[in-house]
Amino acid sequence: MNARKLAFEVLRRVEEGGAYASRALDAALSSAGARDPREAGLATELVYGTLRRALALDAALAPHSKRPIAELDAPARIALRLGAFQLLVLGTPAHAAVGETVALAKAVDHGRAAGYVNAVLRALARAPRFPDPPPLATDPAGHVAAAEALPRWIAEEWVAWLGPDEALALARAMNGPAPLCLRAVERDALVDRLRAAGIAAAPAARAPGGVSVTGASVAEIARAAGGLAFQVQDEAAQLVTLLAAGELRGKKARVLDACAAPGGKAFHLAELLAPGSEVVAVELHPRKADALAREAGRRGLPAVRVICADAAKAIPGLEPGSFDAVLVDAPCAGLGTLRRHPELKLRRAPEDLPRMAVLQREIAASVARYARAGAPVTYSVCSLSRAEGPEIVRGLISDGWRRAAPPGGFPADVLTADGDLLTLPSRHGADGFFAARLVR
CATH class of the missing domain: 1.10.940.10 (NusB-like)
Known part of the structure; x- marks a missing residue:
């Protein structure tokens, strides 16, 4: 073939x-x-x-x-x-x-x-040519859509939210290849081993455990790592975990990770916390929950406890107010991951956003009950739309929540004027994520 x-x-x-x-x-x-x-x-x-x-x-x-x-x-x-x-x-x-x-x-x-x-x-x-797009100045959404092969409704959303120039840069970045980023507890040692094997590797720009790799496959990296543990995880996803619980690094704590599969953030949380901690990873789908539990065992992470349950409802066996941090990594339209999943451009429709927003609000409101008084609840999506991001947070704030300051040392260049995390491939080279850290 x-x-x-x-x-x-x-x-x-x-x-x-x-x-x-x-x-x-x-x-x-x-x-x-x-x-x-x-x-x-x-x-x-x-x-x-x-x-x-x-x-x-x-x-x-x-x-x-x-x-x-x-x-x-x-x-x-x-x-x-x-x-x-x-x-x-x-x-x-x-x-x-x-x-x-x-x-x-x-x-x-x-x-x-x-x-x-x-x-x-x-x-x-x-006559091999693409049609000329309309002018950016007079039809910004039409220009972004035509120039970068984006559905017009997504172009309209990004133009309205980010402005024409940023929307165009974002759409252009989404048509490029996604970088390979790893997460490792022994980050510096892994970088040294990869470089010794002739692999271009460097510490990630913002995540302290991140490693950026160029021109090598995961199999080649695994051979060069020589047993050093690592996980493939975009830098933006690593930053979400740090926003949720960065101040708990090295401390004994309980953290809840809702909608946890495939487990990257749950495993990251377990690596951050001190021995004796617990990360409760909640996953709705039984096969995904089983796979998550097996992978936690393979990685030697006894802190991760998997519960197969619907995070939009009361979770069996969990006591309200018993967690030091809660992460809601909600199901979403995935519009921040178009570099990795370009097929989503052809599958998503405008009506998906309000439908996803209903579920996102339900999950966030439900799992927030498990945070102890004063503990942060971090809401996150790997999507880029106002309905799935700022508008969800606006609704939570109207219900009595308020924004909490990020952990000390958190990179300022990925924070909006409101203090929420917003990563864009066009600005940061990472996947598109939105996250907000809230407290009651």
């Missing part, structure tokens, strides 16, 4: 099967076995590039297609986008981009759509 065929199959799993691109691609590369790294790199670029630019590719294809691209059968639509990406972004010669893409379509439907794909791509090859 060559890179184009592998990418085509992965894109079909994403669109037709609802898979996450990262997992589908990893599985496909693993099952394909040993291959030329250039082929694996091309497959990765084709998958992520096609997803990131899907809406712009559709706009470029539209003048040459008698039917709207969105109304075509999935294999034909995926083939057209894949071919258009090669023509418009990679600069692949037309004979290769068109010929191999048509062959992919023909193999799927025995030629029914192959002729159509061939005609549309050949027409595009004669």
